Amino acid sequence: MSFRALIVALSALVAALFLAALLVGPAGLAPGESLGALVTGQGDAAALVMREIRLPRAILAVLVGASLGLSGAALQGYLRNPLAEPGLIGVSASAALGAVIALQTGLAAAHALALPGLALAGALVAVLLLLVLAGPRGGAFTLILAGIALSSLAGALTALVLNLSPNPYAAADIVFWMMGSLADRSFTHVWLALPLTLLGWLLIAGLGRGLDALTLGEDAAEALGIRLSRLRLALVLGVAASVGAGVAVAGAIGFVGLIVPHLLRPLVGARPGRLLLASALGGAALLLASDLAVRLILPDRDLKLGVLTAILGAPLFFHLIYKTRREAGV
Amino acid sequence: MTGLILSHLSVHRGPCPVVDDVSADLRPGEFVGLIGPNGAGKTTLMRAALGLIRHRGTSSLARLSAADRARTAAWLPQMREIAWPVSVETLVGLGRTPHLRPGQRMGAADRAAIADALGRMDLAGFEHRRATALSGGEQARVLIARAVAQEAPVLIADEPIAGLDPAHQITTMRLFAGLATEGRLVVAALHDLGLAARFCTRLLVLHRGRLEEDGPPGEVLTAPTLARVFGLRAYLADTPEGPIVQPVEVVT
Numbered sequence: 001m002s003f004r005a006l007i008v009a010l011s012a013l014v015a016a017l018f019l020a021a022l023l024v025g026p027a028g029l030a031p032g033e034s035l036g037a038l039v040t041g042q043g044d045a046a047a048l049v050m051r052e053i054r055l056p057r058a059i060l061a062v063l064v065g066a067s068l069g070l071s072g073a074a075l076q077g078y079l080r081n082p083l084a085e086p087g088l089i090g091v092s093a094s095a096a097l098g099a100v101i102a103l104q105t106g107l108a109a110a111h112a113l114a115l116p117g118l119a120l121a122g123a124l125v126a127v128l129l130l131l132v133l134a135g136p137r138g139g140a141f142t143l144i145l146a147g148i149a150l151s152s153l154a155g156a157l158t159a160l161v162l163n164l165s166p167n168p169y170a171a172a173d174i175v176f177w178m179m180g181s182l183a184d185r186s187f188t189h190v191w192l193a194l195p196l197t198l199l200g201w202l203l204i205a206g207l208g209r210g211l212d213a214l215t216l217g218e219d220a221a222e223a224l225g226i227r228l229s230r231l232r233l234a235l236v237l238g239v240a241a242s243v244g245a246g247v248a249v250a251g252a253i254g255f256v257g258l259i260v261p262h263l264l265r266p267l268v269g270a271r272p273g274r275l276l277l278a279s280a281l282g283g284a285a286l287l288l289a290s291d292l293a294v295r296l297i298l299p300d301r302d303l304k305l306g307v308l309t310a311i312l313g314a315p316l317f318f319h320l321i322y323k324t325r326r327e328a329g330v
Numbered sequence: 331m332t333g334l335i336l337s338h339l340s341v342h343r344g345p346c347p348v349v350d351d352v353s354a355d356l357r358p359g360e361f362v363g364l365i366g367p368n369g370a371g372k373t374t375l376m377r378a379a380l381g382l383i384r385h386r387g388t389s390s391l392a393r394l395s396a397a398d399r400a401r402t403a404a405w406l407p408q409m410r411e412i413a414w415p416v417s418v419e420t421l422v423g424l425g426r427t428p429h430l431r432p433g434q435r436m437g438a439a440d441r442a443a444i445a446d447a448l449g450r451m452d453l454a455g456f457e458h459r460r461a462t463a464l465s466g467g468e469q470a471r472v473l474i475a476r477a478v479a480q481e482a483p484v485l486i487a488d489e490p491i492a493g494l495d496p497a498h499q500i501t502t503m504r505l506f507a508g509l510a511t512e513g514r515l516v517v518a519a520l521h522d523l524g525l526a527a528r529f530c531t532r533l534l535v536l537h538r539g540r541l542e543e544d545g546p547p548g549e550v551l552t553a554p555t556l557a558r559v560f561g562l563r564a565y566l567a568d569t570p571e572g573p574i575v576q577p578v579e580v581v582t
Contacts (some may be wrong), residue, residue, distance in 0.1 A: 080411075210423060215424065216412070216473070217413070219407045220405060220407050222396075223404070223407075225427065225428045271416055271420060271437075
């Protein structure tokens with residue numbers, strides 16, 4: 001399949017799933033009625049459901065999914081390691097820590113924007129620490145080390161907050177929030193996440209050629225005219241902005257950024273630059289599909305999106321191990 | 331055409347000089363062999379000359395902007411890294427990176443350069459093979475083809491023929507000599523003194539970071555130099571087939 005055909009196919013898939021996301025829900029509206037209400041704004045209840053519940057939820061699935069797919073592909077390309085994922089640089093864990101503090105202190109209940117706001121603050125602090133720790137000229141290895149250090153610290157502090165939580169309800173809130181979900185989000189969340197997400201995409205989108213050149217290693221890429229320190233800065237800021245915004249509005253959703261680049265890599269001839277766009281579309285499609293599945297499988301139980309992506313993702317990994325072993329002949 | 335002028339080039343790691351005050355004027359049309367024992371500073375010298383690491387003194391290449399340098403000099407590192415299972419054609423095409431503006435697609439000239447490089451490295455028919463599935467020697471040739479496809483007036487290669495079979499060692503050395511004849515400057519770090527003597531037009535001998543000798547192979551590869559720098563006794567002969575340098579014994 002040519003690259004263009006793949007992009008067209010993935011775009012069509014995203015469009016179809018987006019439409020499905022608008023049509024499926026507990027309100028049980030007829031497809032014609034719901035789309036009519038969405039466009040015209042007529043029919044009070046239907047228009048409310050469509051415009052205030054389903055549309056922002058579908059848009060957020062596209063934003064968060066594409067950010068995860070794009071960031072995963074970019075990080076894997078930069079680190080030349082298929083196991084890299086957006087959480088690796090510690091931004092997700094730090095954003096989650098910010099959100100957990102908002103939940104624990106009751107700020108989240110007092111003000112709707114406190115939780116995503118503190119999550120974004122957590123992501124920002126993580127980026128600044130990451131850049132200080134990894135230095136301006138360091139290579140991929142120092143970035144991994146700094147990311148792991150930050151992730152562990154943020155994870156430990158999150159556990160500490162849970163540990164010391166005097167209120168079991170707050171603890172339960174925290175645990176459920178950390179599973180990741182797109183339920184009950186509004187356009188407020190979309191407007192909060194959109195600018196940072198787009199900024200992140202923009203920063204990462206220009207890295208294709210540099211990531212391609214990195215196939216030859218850091219030294220060869222630099223000699224090909226790629227400015228690695230600038231590339232790394234754009235990558236870190238891009239991942240932090242898009243994934244940080246995603247965690248702020250949806251919680252930590254795992255496996256999408258890991259598995260989507262993996263699945264699509266053979267279809268783009270393994271070229272890291274081409275994988276960026278394909279992975280962004282694939283991530284959006286996977287998150288839309290997962291969010292649909294969440295609503296269809298257990299409509300009454302509020303199955304968490306992050307739980308589902310992990311349950312879907314882990315077996316794919318098993319398959320990958322099997323395939324790798326078969327190719328290696330062991 | 332462009333050469334490479336090094337002036338008092340030094341690289342320090344901590345207080346120790348790894349490359350110590352090297353000056354040389356390398357001209358277009360020369361095939362320069364950089365020889366010296368392990369740890370003599372060959373790789374460091376080449377990376378400093380390219381401006382990839384901090385150094386004192388000047389190198390004409392290191393003063394260029396990153397983009398201009400990439401169009402002027404191709405660098406073939408010792409570490410043969412192919413991170414992803416891309417096609418041979420794609421990998422060799424990476425050599426065209428410096429010639430493309432942001433967003434620009436490859437044109438006829440780029441494709442011709444790739445085909446030419448593949449042909450020169452005896453890789454015609456490999457275009458659509460996965461680069462990671464090739465043998466080590468074949469991967470080495472693909473990476474050389476990548477550097478050749480860059481079509482830069484200067485080619486700097488770190489142990490390019492290590493791990494190649496004897497026939498491909500000779501074809502690669504002949505290719506480099508041919509590129510020099512076309513008016514390019516080729517600088518290659520080499521361990522095979524025999525091939526260096528036969529194909530290079532000039533040898534630089536590096537020992538403990540210092541440039542010990544600089545001249546045509548016949549003047550540089552003498553018994554005293556081989557003993558002092560390499561700790562070697564060698565069979566040296568001038569034959570109708572060209573000079574023969576065959577190390578025979580270690581001297582202490």
